[in-house]
Amino acid sequence: MFRFDDLKYLKVDLPEDILKLKFNGNFERAVKLIDFRLEKQIPKAMRVRLELEKEIITTIKGEYTYSFEQAFKKMQDNIKDFTEEELIKLQEEGHADWILVDGNVKFNDSFYDSLVKTRTDLEARLINKQETTHERQFIDDNVKDMKENGGASYFIHLTTSVKVKKExxxxxxxxxxxMPLPIDCQQSNIKIVKTTPEANFIAPEDYPQRTAYFExxxxxxxxxxxxxxxxxxxxYYNPDSSAVASSQPVFCTEELEPHIMFTPYIKELAQEIIVDETNPLIKARKIYDYITQNVKYSYMRAYSTIINIPEYAALNLKGDCGVQSLLFITLCRCVGIPAKWQSGLAVTPYKIGPHDWAQFYIEPFGWLYCDPSFGGGALRxxxxxxxxxxxxxxxxFRMIANSEFQHEFNPPKKYWRHDPYxxxxxxxxxxxxxxxxxxYTVSYQLTDIHKI
Incomplete structure (x- = not known):
């Protein structure tokens, strides 16, 4: 049974022999060693850590399915004049996510989509080019509209569906x-039109990770x-750093194990970014600039397989929307700026998909927003x-379902969550x-989106 509070034990290091096998991709032997240790009398922290590692190994094995030869063929079939040397270079430079499985290179399921999304040179060589201009223009127009009119309001009518695959x-x-539902935040007038079948329970609108529960x-x-x-x-906010209050709150500045932690590297990085700056708005902007200028956007494996997500981003200088947002939140909290999580869906007439971002608090402006991945894309x-x-x-153009990171469902899930966070x-x-x-598959149907 999955115990939500046990996630804190991910901060415990694995024994060296298990770690060696894991990094070599010898997952079967790693699990055997884990089971061997679990049969012994060991401290609770290590026991829970090893139990969690078995779940992580099960998840990670299913995420890396492309051999080098299969990955090369995928690129050849879709990118004009693509060479084997290019794939090796993308692997070496960290652009194509890979691990070792039994000593052999295996690429992540999303490696191709990630490369096409983030590398304009590869996108330009697509044999069948994808059209993204309309969605980009739609969002660009909103930026100008909000600046000119002081904000924007939209009505959205959406259906999300889940279906277990035949097998x-x-x-x-x-x-x-x-199933996630909209929460009460910058969203309002939320109405549940229908659930199919009828949901057994619907969490309150202010619940931090709101769901409809079916049994x-x-x-x-x-x-x-x-x-x-x-x-x-x-x-629309255009906060002036000269108007920042001298006294700032301290809520939402604490650590949250195992991810939002002020590790030695996070502390060093935070100090290097802000130097001797004391104005919290300028400090937050420095952190935003560092992430958007230095952390490459990259699709990620399941968050449940990453032991410390913000530090992963800081060390590898890559990550998707949630990874970048968590790095922003962690660095902000590390320097005393309140910061927290928001996530759900990005919703436009052209595309609907999962998305994460952050909020940070500056007195007298209150809670402000920060979307490092959208900002970094704009900068690119x-x-x-x-x-x-x-x-x-x-x-x-969002559906916000989560106002907190790493929060239990209501009612709780019994077994390991695909995404515990x-x-x-x-x-x-x-x-x-x-x-x-x-x-299982997930699908979305947009019935209506219009400006109010």
């Missing part, structure tokens, strides 16, 4: 499903869906106006085990 269906058995007997091809409407109201595209916008501001796509489980992320 994982256990028809006639009890299934439990947790039923699974039928063939059954789909679980939540349909809802809400309004997003956002002001030389859109300085948009880069500046995402420090302090957020677009209204966040919830954007939902979680499922049978009576005897969790349903893994690769065993």
């Amino acid at each position: 994982a269906e256990r028809i006639g058995e009890k299934i439990k499903v947790h 039923t007997v699974l039928t063939e091809d059954q789909e679980f869906s939540v349909e809802y409407t809400y309004e997003n109201h956002l002001k 595209n030389r859109n300085i106006e948009k880069w500046n916008f995402y420090f302090g501001n957020l677009d209204p 966040d919830n954007q796509v939902g979680e499922c489980e049978y009576e005897d085990r969790s349903i893994r992320r690769e065993e």
